[in-house]
Structure formats: structure tokens, C-alpha cells
Amino acid sequence: MIAKRTDCLRVTRTLTVTPAAPEPHAIADAAACLLGGGLVAFPTETVYGLGVSALEAAAVRRLFAAKGRPADDPLIVHVASVQDISPLIAIRPPAVEALAARFWPGPLTLVLPRSALVPDEVTAGLDTVAIRVPAHPVAHALLQAAAIPVAAPSANLFSRPSPTRAAHVLEDLDGRIDLVLDGGPTWVGVESTVLDLTGEVPTVLRPGAVTLDMLRTVLPAARMRGDDSRDSGPQRSPGLLSRHYAPRAPLTLYDGPSGPALERLAHDAREARAAGRRVGVLVADDDALPALDVLRPPLGAAGDANAIAARLYAALRELDAAGVDEILARAHPVLEGLGDAIGDRLRRAAAGRVIRCG
Ligand code: TXA
Ligand code: MG
Numbered sequence: 624m625i626a627k628r629t630d631c632l633r634v635t636r637t638l639t640v641t642p643a644a645p646e647p648h649a650i651a652d653a654a655a656c657l658l659g660g661g662l663v664a665f666p667t668e669t670v671y672g673l674g675v676s677a678l679e680a681a682a683v684r685r686l687f688a689a690k691g692r693p694a695d696d697p698l699i700v701h702v703a704s705v706q707d708i709s710p711l712i713a714i715r716p717p718a719v720e721a722l723a724a725r726f727w728p729g730p731l732t733l734v735l736p737r738s739a740l741v742p743d744e745v746t747a748g749l750d751t752v753a754i755r756v757p758a759h760p761v762a763h764a765l766l767q768a769a770a771i772p773v774a775a776p777s778a779n780l781f782s783r784p785s786p787t788r789a790a791h792v793l794e795d796l797d798g799r800i801d802l803v804l805d806g807g808p809t810w811v812g813v814e815s816t817v818l819d820l821t822g823e824v825p826t827v828l829r830p831g832a833v834t835l836d837m838l839r840t841v842l843p844a845a846r847m848r849g850d851d852s853r854d855s856g857p858q859r860s861p862g863l864l865s866r867h868y869a870p871r872a873p874l875t876l877y878d879g880p881s882g883p884a885l886e887r888l889a890h891d892a893r894e895a896r897a898a899g900r901r902v903g904v905l906v907a908d909d910d911a912l913p914a915l916d917v918l919r920p921p922l923g924a925a926g927d928a929n930a931i932a933a934r935l936y937a938a939l940r941e942l943d944a945a946g947v948d949e950i951l952a953r954a955h956p957v958l959e960g961l962g963d964a965i966g967d968r969l970r971r972a973a974a975g976r977v978i979r980c981g
Contacts, residue, residue, distance in 0.1 A: 654768035664778040666806035670785040672775030683744040697747040703766035728758035784936040812933035830963040876973040883981030903942035905952035928961040
């Protein structure tokens with residue numbers, strides 16, 4: 624256990640814990656901090672979350688301030704088990720039981736009609752609440768010890784990539800939060816799948832490790848947001864904006880078959896270098912590029928969606944920390960599993976700068 628600085632409040636303490644079996648005294652310390660209205664970052668299987676008591680409106684407002692997050696972006700409430708959701712919801716759609724049995728604990732968030740117990744600050748005034756039961760032993764132990772619902776967005780400053788290790792949390796939030804439980808790198812690397820169960824058709828608002836195909840084994844009618852004209856109305860989930868995942872340097876995405884995409888990417892990288900710009904490239908480790916004077920952080924093999932998802936945000940942060948002027952990224956169109964989630968996050972980071980090749 625490393626106590627980083629303990630002199631006064633709002634100095635961020637770090638407690639290092641064993642990911643698979645977190646030390647009970649560290650968990651008790653973090654739980655007490657949450658119960659006292661504090662802000663505690665902790666690892667989940669997806670990304671680090673910044674937790675606060677979901678039932679204390681004032682604490683939730685402090686969390687929004689610490690992150691610099693707009694108040695119209697609702698939070699996910701984390702609980703230890705499916706039994707704990709009853710007080711938080713007004714109606715329990717029949718699908719919840721089957722979904723929970725198959726995917727909880729795990730990287731699936733369900734949007735459900737909320738009860739009056741949940742403060743407006745958590746839901747941004749919506750009549751729905753997003754809930755998940757995380758699988759990470761540290762998250763689970765913390766939720767059990769605190770025995771309260773914990774609202775937790777990703778533990779990054781607003782518009783920075785989500786943190787996948789404790790160092791990322793400190794990069795953004797040191798001195799702005801009370802405690803970080805350092806449980807090492809997270810496993811999945813991208814945020815949970817968000818499934819809205821409040822409409823006529825179950826709709827994935829954000830793709831994640833629980834894929835649409837997996838959801839359809841339980842809910843055959845489930846669909847992805849954006850797949851048809853029903854989505855032309857107002858944005859259902861205000862947090863699902865492109866700026867949410869932006870690195871500091873502008874990112875351009877090269878879409879299409881790998882040959883033409885890599886060729887165009889290499890061409891543009893060479894031109895940017897010739898113009899004196901520092902360039903970072905985000906391509907698979909086995910993608911063949913000619914010799915270029917660019918930064919190329921490791922990402923994982925082209926066919927390995929799990930590896931790429933786990934490395935994606937760390938690689939974006941490495942490029943930002945190196946001070947590159949632009950990032951050129953290859954889209955990975957044929958990845959199975961986490962492929963949809965990777966494509967979604969890259970498109971958001973690109974915010975419209977997509978070049979179709981081939
Ligand atoms: O994996 C994750 O989900 C991580 C870990 C910490 O659990 N959390 C996370 O939280 O990614 P955040 O705040 O970065 O993203 C929450 C997403 C946002 O896109 C938000 O708009 C959506 O969930 N959301 C929350 N409440 C909602 C609601 N009532 N209706 C629709 N979308 C909602
Ligand atoms: Mg986030």
C-alpha cells in the first residue's frame with residue numbers, strides 16, 4: 624500500500640491493491656470515504672470509474688465539478704448485485720432477469736425507468752437511470768463494503784480519453800479527488816455496452832464488450848442505435864457526443880481495406896512531416912508501413928480486438944503526452960467482438976475527420 628500524500632483534504636491519496644483479492648483495509652478506507660461524500664476512483668473491468676454516493680446530490684455535484692463534466696450528461700449507477708437495483712427503478716422490464724443472469728456482473732449497463740430515490744443530478748433530470756454490476760473484484764469489494772449505490776463516470780477529465788490505469792486518473796484528477804484505488808490496468812479497455820430497455824425496442828446506445836450478437840441471444844429484437852430512421856429524433860443519451868473521447872491532437876481516421884488505407888495514411892504522414900508537423904500513428908502492430916519518422920505506440924495485432932481495445936486509450940494518451948500535432952489512425956473494419964466498440968470510439972475521436980480509402 625502506498626500512501627501518496629496524506630496532509631490535508633482534497634489531496635489525492637493512492638492505495639495500491641491486489642486486483643484479484645483487494646486488501647480489506649484499503650477497501651474499508653475507500654468505502655468510508657464514499658460514505659463520507661468523498662470522490663473515489665477505482666478500477667472496473669472496463670475503465671477506471673470515479674465513484675461517489677449516488678444518493679447524495681451534493682456529492683454528485685462535486686463529482687461533476689471535479690471532472691468538468693456538463694450537468695446534462697447522466698451517470699451510471701454501480702451496484703454489487705442485481706438484487707440492489709430494485710430501490711432504484713420504477714418498473715422492472717421482464718428482460719432484466721435474463722440479461723442479468725447472462726451478463727452481470729460484467730460490462731453491460733441497462734437504462735431503466737428510475738425511482739424517486741435517484742437524485743436528478745445523477746440522471747441529468749431524465750426519467751431513466753443507467754445501472755450496472757461491475758465484475759472487477761476491486762469494484763465489487765468496494766460496492767459491497769460501502770453498501771450504497773455508487774454513481775461513477777469514467778475517471779477522466781471531461782473530453783479526455785477514459786483512464787485504463789491509475790496513472791491516467793492521476794494525470795487528469797490529482798488534487799481534485801480524494802482517493803484512487805490502484806488495481807493495475809483494466810482488462811477490457813473501453814467502456815461498458817449501454818442498452819436502453821425503456822423504448823419499444825431494446826437499443827444499444829453505446830457498443831462495448833457485450834456485443835449486439837451476444838445481446839440477441841437473450842433479446843432477439845435488440846438493435847444498434849443509428850441503424851435505422853427511428854434514430855432521427857433528438858439525442859437520447861446526451862453523453863454520447865463525439866467530443867467525449869477526444870485526444871488533444873486532432874485525429875484522422877483512414878477507413879476501408881487495409882492496403883489502400885495504410886497507403887494513404889503513410890502518404891499523409893510523410894506530407895505532414897515534410898511540413899514540420901509531429902505525427903503519431905495508431906495502427907496495428909503488424910500493419911506494414913514504410914519507414915516514417917512518426918510516433919507509433921504499440922496497439923496489438925490487427926486481428927486481436929481484445930488487445931487493441933485494451934491498449935487504445937493508453938496509446939491515445941501516450942501520443943498526447945508526446946505532444947504530437949496530429950494523429951493518423953487506421954479503422955479496423957473487420958474485427959469481431961470488440962470491433963464495433965473500437966470503431967465507435969475511433970469515430971468519436973475523429974469527430975468527422977474520416978477518409979474513405981479504396
Ligand atoms: O464502463 C463503463 O460504463 C464506465 C465504468 C466506470 O463503469 N463508466 C462510464 O461512464 O463509461 P461515463 O459516464 O463515462 O459514460 C456513461 C454513459 C454516457 O454516455 C451517458 O450518456 C450514458 O452512459 N447514460 C447514463 N445514464 C443514461 C440514461 N439515463 N439514459 C441514456 N444514457 C445514459
Ligand atoms: Mg466517460
